[in-house]
Amino acid sequence: MGLVRSSGKGWKTAATGLAVLIVIVLQLLGLGVGWPQEPTEPRLDKEFDKQEKIYRSQGADVPSGYVTNRGLSDYLDLLPSGFCDALGSRGSSDRWLDIGAGSGQAILDYYTPEDVAAPGKKCAGAGGKVRAVAMSIEDRRTDTWQQHAARLGDDRIRYLSGKRLRYYSPEEIGKFQIITDVYGGFSYTEDLSVFLETVLSLLDVDGAFYTIVQNVDLEASKDNPTKGYQTELVDAGGRGVKVCSWLKKTTCAKVVCESKSDWDSPSELINIRKVCSDVSVPRMKLLKYEAGNPPGRRFQLEP
Numbered sequence: 001m002g003l004v005r006s007s008g009k010g011w012k013t014a015a016t017g018l019a020v021l022i023v024i025v026l027q028l029l030g031l032g033v034g035w036p037q038e039p040t041e042p043r044l045d046k047e048f049d050k051q052e053k054i055y056r057s058q059g060a061d062v063p064s065g066y067v068t069n070r071g072l073s074d075y076l077d078l079l080p081s082g083f084c085d086a087l088g089s090r091g092s093s094d095r096w097l098d099i100g101a102g103s104g105q106a107i108l109d110y111y112t113p114e115d116v117a118a119p120g121k122k123c124a125g126a127g128g129k130v131r132a133v134a135m136s137i138e139d140r141r142t143d144t145w146q147q148h149a150a151r152l153g154d155d156r157i158r159y160l161s162g163k164r165l166r167y168y169s170p171e172e173i174g175k176f177q178i179i180t181d182v183y184g185g186f187s188y189t190e191d192l193s194v195f196l197e198t199v200l201s202l203l204d205v206d207g208a209f210y211t212i213v214q215n216v217d218l219e220a221s222k223d224n225p226t227k228g229y230q231t232e233l234v235d236a237g238g239r240g241v242k243v244c245s246w247l248k249k250t251t252c253a254k255v256v257c258e259s260k261s262d263w264d265s266p267s268e269l270i271n272i273r274k275v276c277s278d279v280s281v282p283r284m285k286l287l288k289y290e291a292g293n294p295p296g297r298r299f300q301l302e303p
């Protein structure tokens, strides 16, 4: 501190020059500043291109495993048990973000009046319906979405598309009390740490994130093979790390995992409550990415 104060403008200019030089040298050496924007290996680029094609696919070209129209009842089956009650306990001034919403069917179902012929859980409490935002890389809005949106207005339901979650800030889209992700960004992203960091930056303190990830080393499982999972985490020494163990190292986050080992695709249902604002997510780097629905990914925890 003394140095900065006593040395004046010349010192500051020299320090800025040195910082720029360090960044250039780090980039030349291929070391990490701004990792998501770094040049990637050609092999990974090929897989990212394939994944883009899946996102952009339309009509008969959409791969059968790429489901984009799950309704609210599917979300209730796939998300941690507290999701419906949490949504029902919120009121009309609260906000729900669904990341990787596809056609936004879950939000439409939530906003559809109760069908007497086919009653189903709507998770709508007495406080009025929360304001909902659907987010998807590609625009999968249907005519039904457009009709609902025209009737309800932008303030009640909104659809964001054209870019990934990590390119949104709280200043741009505001804060949320509930965030969901059903086979969306959490299962598809090539940068899990930045994805989670962005989710937590968009959550209010006391807000909660509900998600699911399939085919991972489950918290409840005893055996710990490091190979064969769709999403695989390893430490610096190459030893397997459970996704929930990694999540639990995040500061200001209370993580609860529900392992579903008897499902066709063994899955971890994850609930993360933000308990304070000083969030820090342990960094990981991408080792492998194979395009798919969802893709195969291998991440390594940075030391």
Ligand SMILES: C[S@@+](CC[C@H](N)C(=O)[O-])C[C@H]1O[C@@H](n2cnc3c(N)ncnc32)[C@H](O)[C@@H]1O
Pocket: 055, 066, 067, 068, 069, 070, 071, 099, 100, 101, 102, 103, 135, 136, 137, 138, 163, 164, 165, 166, 181, 182, 183, 184, 185, 186, 188, 189
């Ligand atoms: C398989 S669909 C799931 C759609 C919906 N949740 C459902 O269950 O029907 C995957 C969705 O995740 C979105 N997605 C993937 N990665 C994303 C990211 N990083 N940010 C935002 N959306 C993402 C895709 O654009 C798509 O809308």
